[in-house]
Amino acid sequence: MKNIVLFILSIPVVLFACKKDIDNNENTDVEFDDTPYVLEHSYFPAPNIAEDNQLTIQGVKLGRMLFYDKALSNDNSLSCAGCHAQGDAFSDTAQFSTGVEGLQGGRQAMAIFNMAWHGEGFFWDGRAPLLRNQSILPIQDPLEMNESLDDVIAKLGASERYRDQFKRAFGSETIDPLKISLALEQFMNSIVSVDSKYDQYLLGQETLTESEERGRQIFFTEFDPSGTLVGGECFHCHAGVNFANNEFMNNGLDGDGAQEDVGLFDVTEDPADMAKFKVPSLRNIAVSPPYMHDGRFETLEEVVAHYNSGVQPSATVDELMQYNLEPGLGLTPENIADLVAFMHTLTDQTFLSNPEYDNPF
Ligand code: HEC
Ligand code: HEC
The missing domain is CATH 1.10.760.10 (Cytochrome c-like domain)
Structure with missing residues (x-):
């Protein structure tokens, strides 16, 4: 009824x-x-x-x-x-x-x-x-x-x-x-x-572990040719609050002639833009593998190995990469682990699970 x-x-x-x-x-x-x-x-x-x-x-x-x-x-x-x-x-x-x-x-x-x-x-x-x-x-x-x-x-x-x-x-x-x-x-x-462990650290609400802190210093330190400091030179390009400088650059993935994807050159047709790509943010980088425009690296360790000694010379490789070319930065396995630990502090669980961004249906 x-x-x-x-x-x-x-x-x-x-x-x-x-x-x-x-x-x-x-x-x-x-x-x-x-x-x-x-x-x-x-x-x-x-x-x-x-x-x-x-x-x-x-x-x-x-x-x-x-x-x-x-x-x-x-x-x-x-x-x-x-x-x-x-x-x-x-x-x-x-x-x-x-x-x-x-x-x-x-x-x-x-x-x-x-x-x-x-x-x-x-x-x-x-x-x-x-x-x-x-x-x-x-x-x-x-x-x-x-x-x-x-x-x-x-x-x-x-x-x-x-x-x-x-x-x-x-x-x-x-x-x-x-x-x-x-x-x-x-x-x-x-x-x-905006709520990663690193943000909380900047606001004085969190402390970094010793390894994360060493990684932070490597990230924000220039390469020192005298060998006194261990510097990774990362912050020049992965700069500002978003860890990206809003520019298009060549970080030396491939040498001249081996660049299958020519990046910004396709858009501008200016030879100076050959193989330049958008500098990506490093926030939440630990949860968004694989890495680079073609996803060629599966782990952050592989990425750091590239910057440590794998950078290829070419006509448009950025001049900031001069110390990454052979013989390279000379980072030890411990330095590499520290740098990776620092990048993990950029993961923001609040953002990753914020209900305001999930499926509304
Ligand atoms: C000369 C500028 C420059 C410097 C210095 C630099 N990067 Fe990059 N980085 C880039 C560019 C450009 C890309 C994207 C390249 C591509 O995909 O072709 C990139 C990509 C990355 C990626 C992959 C991001 C993704 O979403 O796939 C990581 C991780 C990274 N860089 C970490 C670092 C670390 C760690 C350092 C210091 C050791 C560093 N970078 C130094 C310009 C730079
Ligand atoms: C089949 C997979 C796929 C789908 C579906 C897709 N995307 Fe993407 N998205 C990509 C890829 C791959 C790139 C990088 C492409 C490139 O650079 O040429 C990208 C890049 C982007 C970017 C650029 C981010 C930056 O930092 O420059 C934005 C924004 C974006 N997508 C938004 C969207 C939106 C909005 C939709 C739905 C209308 C969408 N995507 C659907 C794969 C996808």
């Missing part, structure tokens, strides 16, 4: 919902809401957020829905999060991510956090000047989601939940590529990592 009553009661609701889907009527009770999203960022300097796309609670929410929605891909099987998983610092632990067509690109997926402290230039080769330019490229990339923007708009437009959310975020139900890109930009700008 109870079931029958419920069934009868639900009929008008169902009819109403169907009618709405067919007519595409706008939900008049849904309103534009530009309440700002407050970006918590501890001791970090002010974030660099575009004037025309300030974060709002509804915009970030929409971006988060899009980021986790497989409808953005051609066969509805892959979302952005499929290659950018929160537990892996929003990167992929596979050397090359597999797209919807089973195809693999030639680059390692990049970690996504603290985007509001990046300079302009996204992707390993900087081909997307702003995050919003970047955000819709994976949808159309045949190696990634391989879907047309028209199809994505049709799929999202068929959902009342999305039409309502676009209206709350941008004031109208109309879905277009610009709004999709702005919402994704907002969500990605909301992802912040």
Whole structure:
């Protein structure tokens, strides 16, 4: 009996919902809401957020829905999060991510956090000047989601939940590529990592172990040709609060002629940019292997071995790498272990498990 009553009661609701889907009527009770999203960022300097796309609670929410929605891909099987998983610092632990067509690109997926402290230039080769330019490229990339923007708009437009959310975020139900890109930009700008052990140490709330402290000193010390100090020279490029200097550089992975991926040169066609890649942040680096644009190193020990003596000379290798070329920095196995221990202090569990960034569906 109870079931029958419920069934009868639900009929008008169902009819109403169907009618709405067919007519595409706008939900008049849904309103534009530009309440700002407050970006918590501890001791970090002010974030660099575009004037025309300030974060709002509804915009970030929409971006988060899009980021986790497989409808953005051609066969509805892959979302952005499929290659950018929160537990892996929003990167992929596979050397090359597999797209919807089973195809693999030639680059390692990049970690996504603290985007509001990046300079302009996204992707390993900087081909997307702003995050919003970047955000819709994976949808159309045949190696990634391989879907047309028209199809994505049709799929999202068929959902009342999305039409309502676009209206709350941008004031109208109309879905277009610009709004999709702005919402994704907002969500990605909301992802912040500022609570690693190292941050707590800087704030006087944690102490480093002896090994971590020795590693910290190696990281922040210049190479000393007299051999008195053990210096790794890392901080010049992995600089500032985000451990990245917002530049594109060649850290000597391959010598001239052996550079299969030419990086920034592809974008600028300037020979001085040959094999230069975005200097990545080292925050959360212990949870986002493998390393480098092509994921060639599986462990941080291998990375340090590269800097210790594996750097290859070439026309564009950075001059800061002069001491990393043969005979190299001369780090001992203990120095290497210390440097790796220091990099582990950059892991931020608060960020990795923050429920504000996980799947909203
Ligand atoms: C098939 C795997 C895959 C999917 C799906 C994917 N990405 Fe990526 N992402 C990558 C790879 C690989 C790179 C590096 C590509 C390059 O540099 O050429 C990357 C780079 C990025 C970057 C650049 C970060 C930086 O520091 O410059 C951002 C931001 C990003 N992706 C966001 C997204 C968004 C948003 C989506 C969904 C619309 C998405 N990705 C879907 C694999 C993927
Ligand atoms: C001349 C600038 C420069 C210096 C100095 C430098 N790096 Fe790098 N680092 C880079 C660049 C550029 C990349 C990305 C290169 C690529 O993928 O082609 C990188 C990549 C890395 C990566 C891999 C990041 C990832 O997401 O895959 C780690 C780890 C790293 N560096 C650690 C260090 C350590 C430790 C030192 C000091 C021993 C150091 N770096 C010194 C420029 C530099």
